[in-house]
Structure formats: structure tokens, C-alpha cells
Amino acid sequence: MDLMEFWFRSRSVIDDLVEKFLRESRDWEVMEMSKYIMRDGKRFRGTLMFLFNGALGGEEKEAYPGALATEILHSASLALDDIVDYDEIRRGMKAAWAVYTNRKVIFVSNYLIPTALNVISVYGDKALRISVDLWKDTAVGALKDMYGKDEDYIRTVELKTASLFKLPAMLSSFSSGQSQYLDTLMEAGKDLGVIYQVIDDYVDCVTQEKEKLVGSAKQLYNLTSGKYESFVRLKYSEYKTHYEGLLNSLPLKEEYRDQLIALPDFLAFGLMGEAGIKNKIF
Template sequence: MLSINEIKKPIAADIDIFEEKFRLSMHSQVPLLDRITHYIVKRKGKQIRPMFVFFSASMCGGINDATHRGAALVELLHTATLVHDDVVDNSYQRRGFFSINALWKNKIAVLVGDYLLSKGLLLSLKNNDFNLLKIVSEAVRQMSEGELLQIEKVRRLDITEELYYDVIRQKTASLIASCCACGAASAGASDEVIEKMRLFGEKTGIAFQIKDDMFDFGTDDVGKPLGIDIKEKKMTLPLIYALNKASNSDRKAIISLVKNHNNDNAKIARIIKFVKDSGGLQYAETQMQKYQNEAFDILATLPAGDARTGLEQLVRFTTERNK
């Protein structure tokens, strides 16, 4: 599988321009805000979301100024949700670095998230990018609803497989879907093509989340702490499948362990073994590949070229990664 740097070569110049514009888009007259946003920019990840925007635009008509604004809008609103999520989750680290709330406390973190949200809205309004704003705002709504739905169901541990897909479609897949739709819309694509790209992104996002869920039951050297979802009482696809296959007595015993593990490593290891022995990981792998293939099927109906190849490689990177 290609590295992320190899994949983004066709759009590397655009990503470089985007990074500078994104940094400028967060500028403030308040020194504290500038320090915090500088910290955020220096610790940005692989830029996978902007890559989805740029490749989608390139395939659907070409990258332009609106594409750069669309990528910045996605990143501003997504970064705002991450800052707020860390406050909600009492999380003090993100990607191995201290979170904003860990360094500057919750009150400042919430205000920074609000600031980033407002900058994204103003960027779109200033340039009359109402179509892009609508796409991304819809994604933020779905992400919030998905998070709340998960929190509600975690308390009762009654998530079915159907409900699990509803949660990840809203919570995770909606953002990647908005990236692809934004890219297409910025390039002047038709409503039909924009919807195709949105659906392609949604399928990719679902496959991505299933893969991420599988890491919870793998080895502890993949970048995600082993059993972290279990510790947070999240019902992921491998666990849901294993519980559905279990006898009533085993099901009750495992649900009791999930509810009352108290971060006991032995109890968590027992849950992980139960999922592996029940074929939960193999089933999740099959479902991940199903959604990946559905994403590829959608791409196959769109114009061939470097941009489509880039999107195919990006899908493989996000769904076949080891961390």
C-alpha cells in the first residue's frame, strides 16, 4: 500500500497552499487565540480530509479557490468539534499531544471551539459559498446527533447492528461524505454527481470506522490503545456480532463484564478473547470490505484519471491501514 505522501503527490502543491490558507483563516487579534491556533496547526494530522476534497474537485471539474475554501471550512468545523469532544470526553491527549483543554482548561477550549466554528461560517458567508456551508453544516448536525445517540445507547448497552450503522453513518461517515460532496460542489458538478460523491464518501467513512473498531481487539502496537472502546463501554461491530452469536448466559455474562469491568485488564482481556473466539473480527473485516467495494463501485461510474486513482488509493489507505 502506498504511503500518504505518495498518494497526495498529484495534489501536493494544492495541499501546501491549503495549509497556508488554513493557518491564515484562523488568525485572530487576540494573542492567546493565536498561540492556541498555532499549536493546533503545528499538530495537524495527515490532511486526509482536505485530500478527499481536492481529489473530488479535481475529478469533477478542477480545483479552484472555492475548493480551497471548502477544504478550510471542513477543517475549521471538524477541528472545532474535536476541541469540544476532548472537553466532553475529559480527554487530555490527541494524536499523542496534549489536548487544548489539557493545556488551557475547559473554558478556554470551549471558547476556542466556538471561535473556529464562527471562522468557518464567516469564511463561507463572506464568499457566498452557501452550497458548501449547507453541505458541511449538515455533516456537523449529523455528527452531533450520532454522538448523542451513541451516548444514549451506551448507558443501556442495547445497540443492534442496524443502530450501530446509524451511529457511525452520522458520527464518522458524514464528515468524509461532506468532504467529497464539497469537492464536487466547488468544481461546479451537477447535483447528481455531488450526491454520488457524498455517497462514495459515506461508504468510505463506514468502512473506515469499522476498521478503527477492529483495532480495539488487535495487538496494542497499532497506535490505538487496546480495549479503549471496551473501557468506554462502546458497542462496536465485532462485539455486537459476538453477542448476537452467543447463548443467553454468555451474552449476559459478557454484557455484565462490559458494564462492570472497572478498567480491570483481566476482564477486558476476557471480553477481547470472547469476541475473537466468536468470529467477531472476521465478520467485521467482511463488512468493512463490503462497504469498501461499494465505494469503489460508485467511483467506477465517474471519469477515470489521476484524481480517481488518487481517491481509490486514499480509500485503501484509510481502510487497509495498520494503525
Template sequence: MDLIEFWKRSRETIDDLVSKFVDGVKEWEIMEMSKYVMKDGKRFRGTLVFLFNEALGGNEKDAYNAALATEILHSASLALDDIVDYDVTRRGMRSAWAIYTNRRVIFVSNFLIPTALKMISEYGKEALDISVDLWKDTAAGALKDIYGNNQEYLLTIELKTASLFKLPTMLASFSSRRTDNLDHLMEAGKYLGMVYQIIDDYVDCVKLDPSNLGGSARQLFELTSGRVESYVKIEYSKLKEKYLLNINSIQVNDEYMDLLKALPDFLGAGLLSEAGIKNKILLDFV
């Protein structure tokens, strides 16, 4: 099985978990908004829970709540980001706040976040404590995304994006009962998340007019005086190397090692291909 096959299989499972979750919400208005906020995601982060859980020898069903909670937190963070950034579209559709108003989306996010954390609490106090800290890091990253300076670019993307990549790799250590690998798993998640964000920011710098850049993409453009490509190549290589160093330090089932090692390029290629610039730069990265 390759990563695309694993992702497609996992996405179907996660979509089913999401559907059952929102259908189980008793308040119809919260159910309606929750369904909209969580619809049609790529489910990358939930897939990471399943992939690392299975690589560590865990049972898929033991990771259901971890994957679902990860997707709930990610979806809530995107809904809130759209309000802050005044983004009226998300995944080719109108953003949740543009339909339901920002007040109502904030309220439903305040329902979703503790609900997800309650699911995580089933894996124990340590898993919950780490998850709370990661959510706090995400909030700090959102502030740096708006108000931070370009000299803190790498810290910005670590906090705002990598925190919610560390979450699934961390939870996989608890769902698989392999917490002996916790530190390396969280480091792997961090570098994978930074890889994802630096490519995402590169895409924005290539596709958008500089005057329209915001957040970490604007920081990247300013940091490099617009010459983003060479900087991104160098940092991508460094981040990928650090990711692989941590992966190689984890004892996993042999059949999954190649999948785990391929993740940075898989995510990077996906972002570049989606933006229509795959053939321009991908070979330089991989």
C-alpha cells in the same frame, strides 16, 4: 502521482492555509488556542477536497476555502470530543482542554465553527445548508457514540464519522462546479467515512483491553461478542463495494480514477500500519 504523493503535496498546502488562517486571527488568546487545536493533523479530509475537486476538473485554488473549512470543522470536533471523552492526549500531545481548560476550548470551538461555515457560504446557499445538516448529523452521532446501543453501530459511525467525510466530497462538487455529481459524491464520502471508522474501531478492539473500550469501538465489540475480525471483514467489503459503485457513477478525469478507487484501502492500510498490525490483517481486507 500515487495517493501518498498527492496527500503529502496537499498536506503542505493545507498546513500553509491553516497557518495563514490562525495568524490572521486578531485576538491573541483565540489565535493561540486555534493554532494548538489545528496543529499537526493528518489533513486527510482536506486532502479529499483537493483530490475530488481535481478529479472533477476543478482548479485547486477554488478549493482552498473548502479544504480549510473542512479542517477547521474537523479540528473543532476533535477538541470537543476530547472534552466529552476526558481524553488527555491527542496525536501524542496533551489535548487542548488539558492545557487551556474545557471552558476556553468550548469558547474557541464556538469561534471556529461559524468561521468555517462562513467560508463555506462562499460556495452558495446549498453548500452551506448541506454543511449545517452534516454538522448536526455529527452532533447526533456523538450522542449515539456515548448513549447508543450496539445494534445501531453502523448508524453511529455513519453519523459521527462519515458526516465529516461527506463534507469534503460534497464541497468538491461546488468548488469544481460539478454539482451534477452531488448525490454520488456524498454517498461516496459516506461509505469512505464508514470504512475509516470501522477499521479504526477494529484497531481499538485489537489493541485495547475490553474494559477500556468506549464509544463505537465498544459497540462493535459488544455487537460481535468480541469476535470482531470476521464482522469487520464482511462489512469492510460491503462498504468498499458501495463506495466503488458510486465512484464508478461519477465522470472524472481518467488520470484520477485509480486514485479514487484506492482510497478505502489507502485509509485502511494507514490505520492498520500506524497501529502495528498491518501485516496481520491487511491482505485479508484488500
């Protein structure tokens, strides 16, 4: 099974997990808003949970709670980001706040976040503590995204985006019973998260007028004085090389190795292809 097939299959499984989670909600209004917030996600982060868990010899069902919790947290973070950024469109439809109002979405997000952390608690206290710390990192990253200095661009990206890539990689160490590789897996997740956000910001720089750039994309543009291509190429190469080195230090099952190696290119080319821009940097 190649990476594309694995992703399609994982996305289907995660969608089923999300649907089951929503059906079990006891409050109809909360369920409806939660369903809207969690609709139509790419499920990249949940897929990472399945990939690393399987590569380390874990049973797929043991990764279900981590994949679900990761997607809940990611969806809640996007819903809150849209409020802060006044973004009215998310995944081709009105953002949740534009449908349900700011207050309701904030309240529902405040319901989803501890619910996800409660799901994570099945992996034990250490996994839960780390997850809380990673969620706090995303909050700090969101502040840096709005108010941070241009020269802190990479740190902003590590916090605001890579934290939620580190999460499923970290949880896979517990789901697979390979917690001795926790630190290595978190580093691998960080590398993938930085790659994802740097390419996402590159796409924004290419497709938007500089006056309309916000957050980390604006920081990238300002940091490089508009000459972002060479910077993005360099950082992509650096993080991809480091990521591959980490993979070589892990006892991966061979049937997963090629899929994991392909992840940086998969994420990068997927983002550029979705935006309809030609590859200018690789």
C-alpha cells in the same frame, strides 16, 4: 503522482492554508488556542476535497476554502470529543483542554465552528445549508457514540464520522461546478467515512483491553460478542464495493481514477500501520 505523494502534497498545502487562517485572527489568545487545536493533523478530509475537485475538473484554488473549512470543523470536533471522553492525549501531546481548560476550549471551538461555516458560504447557500445539516449529524452521532445502542453501530458511525467525510466530497461538487453529482459524491464520502471508522474501531479492539473500550469501538465489540474480525471484513468489503460503483458513475479525469480507487485501502492500511498491528482481516 501516486496517492501517497498526492496526500503529502495536499497536507502541505492545507497546513499553509491553516497557518494563513490563524495569522489573520485578530485575537492573540484565540489564535494560540486555535493553533494548538489544529496542529499536526493528517488532513485526510481536506485531501478528499482536492481529490474529488480535481477529478471532476475543478481548479485546485477553488478547493482551498472547502479544504480549510473541513479541517477547521474536524479539529474543533476532536477538541470537543476529548473533553467529553476525558482524553488527555491527542496526536502525541496533551489534549487542548488539558492545556487551556475545558471552558476556554469550548469557547474557542464555538468560535471555530461558525468561522468554518462562513468560509463554506463562498460556495453558495445550498452548500452552506447542507454543511450545517452535516454538522448537526456529527452532534447526533456524538450522542449515539456515548449513549447509543450496540445494534445501531453502523448508524452511529455514519453520523459521527462519515458526516465529516461527506462534507468535502459534497463541497467538491460546488468547487468543480459539477453540482449535479452532489448526491453521488456524498454517498462516496459516506462510504469512505464508514470504512475509516470501522477500521479505527477494529484497531482499538485489537490493541486495547475490552474493559477500556469506549464509544463506537465498544459498540463494535459488544455487537459482535468480541468476534469482530469477520464483521469488519464484511463491512469493509460492502462499503468498498459500493464506493467503487459510485466512482464508475462519475465523469472522473483518468489521472485521478487510480488514486480515488486506492482510497479505502490507503485509509485502512494507514490506520493499521500507524497502530503497529499486522493485517489480520484482508
